[in-house]
Amino acid sequence: MIASLLDVPADLPSAAVAYAAAGIRVFRVRRDKAPFANCVRCRPPTLQRPNPLYIEHLAEDCQCHARTCHGFHAATTDVDLVHHWWTEQPDANIGAPCALNGWSVLDIDPRHQGDKSLAVLEARVGVLPGTVMQLTGGGGLHIVYRAASVSLPGTLGPGLDVKHNGYILLAPSVHSSGGKYRWSGRGKFLQPDVTWPAVLTPQERRAA
Numbered sequence: 596m597i598a599s600l601l602d603v604p605a606d607l608p609s610a611a612v613a614y615a616a617a618g619i620r621v622f623r624v625r626r627d628k629a630p631f632a633n634c635v636r637c638r639p640p641t642l643q644r645p646n647p648l649y650i651e652h653l654a655e656d657c658q659c660h661a662r663t664c665h666g667f668h669a670a671t672t673d674v675d676l677v678h679h680w681w682t683e684q685p686d687a688n689i690g691a692p693c694a695l696n697g698w699s700v701l702d703i704d705p706r707h708q709g710d711k712s713l714a715v716l717e718a719r720v721g722v723l724p725g726t727v728m729q730l731t732g733g734g735g736l737h738i739v740y741r742a743a744s745v746s747l748p749g750t751l752g753p754g755l756d757v758k759h760n761g762y763i764l765l766a767p768s769v770h771s772s773g774g775k776y777r778w779s780g781r782g783k784f785l786q787p788d789v790t791w792p793a794v795l796t797p798q799e800r801r802a803a
């Protein structure tokens with residue numbers, strides 16, 4: 596992974612293209628986080644809504660060409676496709692799957708006492724190594740590490756979530772509170788070169 600500093604454009608469509616061009620997989624996330632619809636071949640039938648055109652497959656094996664199916668599994672570095680997506684939906688937020696981009700992220704939400712949980716955690720395991728950070732528009736913080744090589748738990752305490760199999764929004768996405776996400780390094784993004792601290796991985800999940 597190339598450690599280059601990315602000057603993130605202020606508008607969502609340009610920023611999405613800039614991330615993709617830098618090799619970061621992105622996908623569209625609506626402001627209310629409602630997922631974009633799957634195409635007919637990717638939409639499992641329900642009792643109320645039979646779907647004879649459905650082709651059974653796993654999200655990660657999807658071969659369809661609509662490329663909006665299955666939420667973050669549609670994330671891409673295809674600059675032309677990303678440009679097309681944000682031309683259709685200029686106000687869409689920018690989602691980025693964590694593990695697929697090589698990241699494991701500690702998500703601190705002070706509205707749910709995440710700052711206190713972090714203090715308790717650091718009292719136990721020591722101060723966490725410094726790395727790339729993003730301020731969420733809602734007063735929270737993302738601490739972005741290079742991905743752990745093992746699966747991680749979803750949470751380390753109240754307001755202290757781990758984003759690994761999931762996704763995060765990237766600057767300048769708009770938080771539900773109205774504030775914008777922002778990288779802490781003067782608004783620039785840098786690929787993290789510090790790996791997820793082993794002390795944050797539960798003992799039974801650590802590689803032998």
Ligand SMILES: [Zn+2]
Binds near residue numbers: 633637659660661664
């Ligand atoms: Zn599809």
Ligand SMILES: [Zn+2]
Binds near residue numbers: 665
């Ligand atoms: Zn599919």
